[in-house]
Amino acid sequence: MVELLIFLFLGLSFGSFANVLIYRIPKEISIIIPSSFCPNCKNKIKFYDNIPVLSYLFLKGRCRYCGEKISLRYPLVEILSAIIFVVPYLYFGISLKTLEAISIMYFLMIMAFIDFDTHYVYDILLFPSLYFGFLIAFFSKHLLSSIIFSFLGFLFGILIRWGGNKIFKKEALGEGDPYVFALMGIYIRGFDFLFVFFLSFLIGSIFGIIILLFKKEKYLPLLPFLFSGVFIYNIIPFRWSFFIY
Ligand SMILES: [Zn+2]
Structure with a gap:
């Protein structure tokens, strides 16, 4: 059970990172610096607003600062990534x-x-x-x-x-x-x-x-x-x- 939760956590975190890569690679923005920001108002996203899936739900899909809609794709990629990590673990273990x-x-x-x-x-x-x-x-x-x-x-x-x-x-x-x-x-x-x-x-x-x-x-x-x-x-x-x- 603990292992399963670890895989779930890894999946969500890697999902969050995948969103960064999907957004930044084509724009040639560094992957590490700057930390996450709102594409609309450029305000930095605080760590508590950056929790995979949950933050999206808490913020009701809108930026805390400018109210701009956050694309549904972000939580979707995080959920997909969680499935990608958890299901193979269920089949083949570590x-x-x-x-x-x-x-x-x-x-x-x-x-x-x-x-x-x-x-x-x-x-x-x-x-x-x-x-x-x-x-x-x-x-x-x-x-x-x-x-x-x-x-x-x-x-x-x-x-x-x-x-x-x-x-x-x-x-x-x-x-x-x-x-x-x-x-x-x-x-x-x-x-x-x-x-x-x-x-x-x-x-x-x-x-x-x-x-x-x-x-x-x-x-x-x-x-x-x-x-x-x-x-x-x-x-x-x-x-x-x-x-x-
Ligand atoms: Zn914003």
Whole structure:
């Protein structure tokens, strides 16, 4: 029970940090300094107004100083992050498997929100998460299969990108997307890899059609769908594991 609460606390805190990264990385603001501030009135947010989820409820979703609405996304990211931390712990306890599941979901969540906002995948997130993935793979003793599937993922991404350009004469994938496929390949291997892709593309096509019909958006960010696929794969009450190393 104490462990569970620790994971919950970690999830909420990392969620709060994820909000900082999602907001600051595209704006190139330092992650550490300044401390949290209201994007509208720039007033510093006191620590007691910065408690994940609870502060949002206490303040009724408004800034204490200027009354500007706080985006519902902040508590949402914190709750998502709490789920990302707690559920793998419930499945695998304190283990490398838990760390793997948490890190792929956490990294992809941040990248997905940033992709949604800016249509960019930032190296400052991508490369540390790739290195971290290989490091865990090494300690989990499946480094070789991670390298293979990471490479296959990258190749798959390059092929889709190339095919999209050749056949449809338009950008099917962004420049950074094949690297994200590579990242997913480190963590999710074998048939599971195909399964997660299928799931992501299924979600993507359903939402894609709806969005294209109603919003006339030309570009659809891919990462939110990849994140959804990876999230569902890791969270569902039983995990598909067709191919275990
Ligand atoms: Zn304010």
